[in-house]
Structures are given as C-alpha cells and as structure tokens.
Amino acid sequence: MENMNIIDLFLSASLLVQLIMILLLFCSIASWAVIIQRSVILSKAKKQINYFDNKFWSAEDLNTLFNELQQRKTGIQGTEHIFYSGFKEFSRLHQINPNMPTAALDGASRAMHLSMNREIDNLDRYISLLGTVGSTSPYVGLFGTVWGIMNAFIALGAVKQATLQMVAPGIAEALIATAIGLFAAIPAVIAYNRLTLKVGRIEQSYLNFIDELLAILQRQAIAIRK
Template sequence: MSADITFFGLFLEASLLVQAVMVTLLLASLVSWAMIFQRKAILSNALKTAREFEDKFWSGVELSSLYHEITHKQEALTGVESLFKAGFKEFARFRKGNHGSVQGLMDATHRAMRVSLSREVDKLETNLPFLATVGSISPYIGLFGTVWGIMNAFIALGEVKQATLAMVAPGIAEALIATAMGLFAAIPAVIAYNRFSHKVEKLENSYINFIEEFSSILHRQALSASATEKQGA
C-alpha cells in the first residue's frame, strides 16, 4: 500500500466505495454552501424589505396610495408587501361589491392575507429541508465509509505475515478522511439550518403581527364606513 499520506494520495488509494462516499460528501458540502449563501441573501433582503415597508406603512400614508404604489412596482412583491396587497385588494373588492356584513368583509380579508402568508413562509423555507438532511445524515455516510475502509485495511493486513504500523496507517487514514468529510459537510449545514430557521420564525411572527395590526385598521375603516352609510340612509 502506498505511503503517500496526502489527501489526494489517500483518496486515490481508497477503495471505489470509499471514494464514492467522499465524492458524495464533497458534492453535498458544495451544494450546502451554495444554498447557505443563497438563503442568507434572501432572508436578509426579506428582513430589510419588511422594515422599510413597515416604516412607510406607519408613516401615515393613505392605504390606497400605498396600494397603488406597490402594485406598480416593476419587481415582484415579496414578504409583507405581498400580505398588504392581498389584504387590501380583497378588502376593496369586497366593499365595492357591497357583500354582506363588516364581519364577513374582515373574514374574507383575513383569509386572503393568511393564504399569502403561507406562500411567503414556504418561499422562505425553501432549501432548509435539504440543509437539515445534509446535517443529519452526512456523519453517518462518512462513518459508513470509515468502517468500510478500516475493514478493508485489516483484511489486507491479515494477508501479510509481518504487520507494521506503516502498512496499516495509510488504510486507516484514508478511512478516517471519510468521517472528517462527513463532519465537514454536516456542521455548517446544521449551523445554517438552525440560524435560518430562527430567522424564518422571526419573519413569520413579524408577518402575523402585521396581519393583525392591518386587520384592525381595516376593521375600523369598515365600521366607520358602515356607520356613515347608515346615517346617510
């Protein structure tokens, strides 16, 4: 067995199965890092967009003007902007049709925003299950490669009359690399998954709070409009 104790040398000396394990873990790690950078950018942008929109929303701007502004944006709406558009659109459509009671109006508006919320949370959670999977199974895949490599090393050792540490060391080293690669793939994936899950939960809570606050504003408007109509009648 070769005594070339380098990563590339050990990889070339490993059995096909251990090589396949190493390549699988390397690919999983590369894909995980790509998803980590992508999710980081998306979640950071979602937090920034939510803060900017809520600052504008609470600045005292008229809701109809704000609705007109965001519906004419060239880029696709995301996050709290989507919730606002869905809620105000349903509110205006229901009032224009003069359908039912104030409670019916608010129920329809609230349902529209909850559906939009579900879609937005699904977008934020994209790729998180993959990171969770890589974080949970990569150590076991690496351990499998290690067990297989060490088993082959001892089988080869049993075929010689005089065993030395120099003969068995490369085989054990190449097997242990599989475990190291499993941990290398798993640790960043687990850390990223936990961090991103916390950010998604934080954003979801922020969206839910906005829905409740926006619903209260629309409810007051609906009650005021209803009272005015009754007085006019």
Template sequence: MTGAETTTTVLSTSEDPMSIANLFLHASIPVQAIMVLLLVISVISWAMIFQRSSVLNSASRESKKFEDRFWSGIDLGKLSTDLSQRQKPVTGLESLFQAGYREFMRLRQQSGVSPEAVMDGTHRAMRVAHSREVEKLERNLSFLATVGSVTPYIGLFGTVWGIMNSFIALGAVKQATLAMVAPGIAEALIATAMGLFAAIPAVIAYNRFTNRLQRIETQYENFLEEFSGVLHRKAHS
C-alpha cells in the same frame, strides 16, 4: 542546498504516501465514491447557505422598509397603487398588504356584505398570502437539515468500509506492521472528516436560519393583526 537536492526534496514531499491527495487516489473505489459524494453535497450545501442567507436578509430589510412606509400615514389606496405599478415583484409584507387590501375593497364594494363578512374574507386572503411567503422563506431548509443529519453517517460508512479492507489485507500477511495498516485507516478516517465538514456548517446554518425565519414570521403575524385592526375600523366607519 543544490538544485538537485531541492528537486529531490520537492518530489519526496509531493509523493508523501500519507498526504490527503495520495490517500484519496489509493483509496478503494467505494471510499472514493463516498468522498466525492460528500464533496458534492458540501458544495451544494454551501451554495444553499449563501442563497438562503441572502433571501432572509432581503426579507428582513424589505419588511422593515415597508413597515416604515405603511406607518408613515400614507393613504392605503395610494400605497396599493404604487405597489401594483412597480416592476419589482411584490413579496413579504407587501404581498400580505396587497392580498388583504384588494380583498377588503372587493368585498366592501359588493352590496349586502356585512362588515364581519368583509373582515373574514380579508383575513383569509392575508392568511393565504402569509403561508405562501413563509413557504418561500423555508425553501431548501429541509435540505440543510438532511445534510446535517445524514452526512456524518455517510462518512462513517466510508470509514468502516476502509478499515474493514485494511484489516482484511492485514490478515493476508504473516508479519503485520503499523506502517502497513496506517494508510488504509488514514484514508478511511478522511471520509468521516469530510462527513463532519459537510454536516457541521449545514447544522449551524439550519439552526440560525430557523431562528431568523421565526422572527420574520412573527413580524408577518404582527403586521397581519395590526393591518386587520386598521381595516376593521375602516369597515365599520
């Protein structure tokens, strides 16, 4: 093949009217806007997926690490002091422990407070810490759920708009052919494909993260009850 033939082949390939790039460039303004919107949503969705995955992985890992240390027989006062002096922020089970232990020691040092009142206050403090930690883990999950439910309809709207324009243009000619309407329909269907491309990963990630979050929340609940039992025995000793 000569150089001229090669150049001609490359140009004809790059100028393929049915390529995705050309279909996007020749699409109507509303369809182009929808495609760009779906692309931006998809990028943001993937960023949140990676970020939430890292957060949940870290939460599971840190919870297991803290539980191993907690049940190793370490003195609770020393454990609380170590957490307070550490530069790293207290999160997860560490936050539940700190909230409960500090409230327990504060109420126990007050005169005239019954063991039942001490445990009630301690349990409330840990419940508040538990709610805050779960709220941190749930952050941005609602966005993924919204993306999974809304983006297919946004893409479908772009498809309907593009096909509508194609048939309007088709009605203006006397002799219609498939070649005349095919590009318009193809560019419209790209919007639906992009909507699904944004929705499917978001739905999969949301379901997976929700399941993992439930397991972590159960782990927090179990620790809260077990730690309450330890403090209950300490309060009545």
C-alpha cells in the same frame, strides 16, 4: 507514509470510499451554496419588512398605498404582497356587501395568510437540504470509514507478519471519510438552525402585520357604517 497527504490517501482508497468522499464533498458544496443564497434572500426580506413598515405607518391613506402597489404589482413581495392581497380582498367584499364587515375582514384575513404562506415557502426553500446534510453526512462518512477499515484488516489478514506501517495507511484513508462527513455536517447544522430561526422571526413579523392591518380595516369598516 510520512509523505502521504489527503490527495494521496484519497487516490489510494477503495472505489466505494472514494465515491463516498466525492458525495460528501458535493453535499458540502451544495450546503454552502444554499447557506449563502438563503442568507442573502433572508437579509433582503428583513430589509423589505422594515422599509414597508415605515412606509405603511407613514402613509396618510391606505387606498393611495394600495394604488401605488397596484401599478407595480408584478414586483411586490413580502409585506407588500400581504398588504396588497388583503386590502384588495377587503375592498372587493366590502363593496359587495357593506353591511357585513365581518365577512370582508375574514376574507382579507384568509387572503393575507395565503400570501404569507407563499412568501414563507419562498424563503424556506432549500433550507431543509441543510438539515438532511447535517443529519446524514456523519453516518455516510462513518460507513466509508467502516468499509475502509474492514478492507484494511482483510488485507492485513492475508500477510503472515503484520506491522503498524502496513495497516496505518488503510486506517488513515478510511478515517478521512469521517472527517469529510463532519466537515459537511457541522456547517450545515449550524446554518440550518440559524436560517430556520430567521425564517421564524420573519414569519412572526408577517403575522404581526396581518393583525395590525386587520385592526385598522375593522376600525375603517365600523367608521364607514356609522
């Protein structure tokens, strides 16, 4: 017993407990892959917001900015995509009926919100996996522990004289399942909360940009009518 390590405990565990440990390790690896990938993507999205925000407010003419984006529209994303879809829809509707700026503004608002929802869906992808892993892994590990301890006591009941040395290995290998479950769950829960908060902040930035752009388009529409 003194020389046993985690690998020995895993190899000596029952098949079901081994499968549970492997499942939990796979969930942990998948969680860390999502954590790293989403962290990089959200960081890039935040930088893109700051970059386009500076470019937007320093632009002398929105038509020039729109034309620039139109030339490379396959690569636009984030606030660039929201601006492009909103300004395009506003220009189209305003050309159809210049005397109804409200309809053009409503159409631009709908187009921008649809684009924003697509952007948020892309940013939020796979984050729900972290919530699932964080909420279920401890219980899966606990199930493995209960199963392992049950088998240990069943084996203990088959002998006439029970000692601590006989039951300790079985209990130890069972408790490893709970430890692995917590190892998978704790980082997943922390990352889920942090990444969800970041997505929420980015979404609020998108909403603020939509409101600002609609206000500018409204002033332009009023100026054109005059």
